[in-house]
Amino acid sequence: MAPGTRLAGKVAIVTGGASGFGRGIATKFVQEGANVIIADLSAEAGQALAKELQCNFTLADVTKRDCWEHLLKVAIDNFKQLDIVVNNAGITYPNKATADVTDKDFDLVMNVNVKSIYLSTNILLPYFLENKKPACFITVASTAGVRPRPRLTWYNASKAAAINATKTMAVEYGPQQIRFNSVSPVIGTTGMTHLFLGKPDTEENRKQFLSVVPLGRGSTPSDVANACCYLASEEAAFITGVNIEVDGGRCV
Numbered sequence: 001m002a003p004g005t006r007l008a009g010k011v012a013i014v015t016g017g018a019s020g021f022g023r024g025i026a027t028k029f030v031q032e033g034a035n036v037i038i039a040d041l042s043a044e045a046g047q048a049l050a051k052e053l054q055c056n057f058t059l060a061d062v063t064k065r066d067c068w069e070h071l072l073k074v075a076i077d078n079f080k081q082l083d084i085v086v087n088n089a090g091i092t093y094p095n096k097a098t099a100d101v102t103d104k105d106f107d108l109v110m111n112v113n114v115k116s117i118y119l120s121t122n123i124l125l126p127y128f129l130e131n132k133k134p135a136c137f138i139t140v141a142s143t144a145g146v147r148p149r150p151r152l153t154w155y156n157a158s159k160a161a162a163i164n165a166t167k168t169m170a171v172e173y174g175p176q177q178i179r180f181n182s183v184s185p186v187i188g189t190t191g192m193t194h195l196f197l198g199k200p201d202t203e204e205n206r207k208q209f210l211s212v213v214p215l216g217r218g219s220t221p222s223d224v225a226n227a228c229c230y231l232a233s234e235e236a237a238f239i240t241g242v243n244i245e246v247d248g249g250r251c252v
């Protein structure tokens with residue numbers, strides 16, 4: 001699609017922007033004129049993409065408070081403002097029986113998928129409130145948070161928590177014009193897919209997951225990026241508290 005100006009003049013943090021859906025979101029946001037800060041644990045992939053897109057890469061672990069403080073500083077030092085936060089970084093333990101889940105598995109999904117959202121808002125909301133500027137948070141959740149499948153109990157629960165927290169904050173901060181929305185993809189082909197499947201990511205192994213998608217395929221990075229771009233843009237100025245299922249009808 002031709003480059004546009006839907007996010008011109010905006011500054012956006014995209015977590016997990018080095019890979020998969022986040023890579024698609026960062027690319028789309030740059031194409032639409034935003035100054036993007038890719039925040040990711042993966043330095044190599046993040047730096048390579050930032051070079052390609054000519055945007056900022058900041059090494060970050062979104063489960064750490066000081067990383068969020070640093071990300072705000074990067075935004076202000078480089079661009080003098082921050083407008084959009086896409087909490088996309090996410091993780092799962094491999095598909096397994098719930099009885100076999102370990103404390104480490106549980107802590108991992110809750111820290112990366114939920115605590116990161118808590119920290120992002122805990123640190124960035126005071127900045128947005130002080131500046132009295134409209135702002136927007138987007139959570140990349142999952143159909144797993146709405147229509148859970150077996151054997152991913154705590155991943156599913158982390159995404160349900162992410163969707164619920166996003167809606168709660170939409171209600172709480174609506175009067176201050178800070179919008180909170182989420183986007184829920186169905187399974188796609190990314191760095192995480194083999195973990196959802198619990199086996200190698202092949203066409204054959206994906207069949208069972210895709211058989212319940214009316215449109216007959218998985219979510220692509222550009223499907224997810226297009227929804228995020230809409231939510232981040234002025235076109236969505238009156239949209240808050242929604243969870244857009246980018247899932248080819250899976251959740252119907």
Ligand SMILES: NC(=O)c1ccc[n+]([C@@H]2O[C@H](COP(=O)([O-])OP(=O)(O)OC[C@H]3O[C@@H](n4cnc5c(N)ncnc54)[C@H](O)[C@@H]3O)[C@@H](O)[C@H]2O)c1
Pocket residue numbers: 015016017018019020021022039040041042060061062063088089090091112140141142143184185186187188189190191192193196
């Ligand atoms: N792939 C799917 O099928 C699928 C389906 C629904 C929802 N999702 C969600 O989409 C989001 C993006 O995942 P993806 O599928 O693109 O996976 P991915 O593994 O390709 O990308 C995730 C990125 O997040 C980064 N990351 C992980 N932990 C981090 C941390 N603590 N701090 C900073 N960065 C971190 C990784 O380095 C990676 O670049 C996740 O929230 C995931 O739960 C994925």
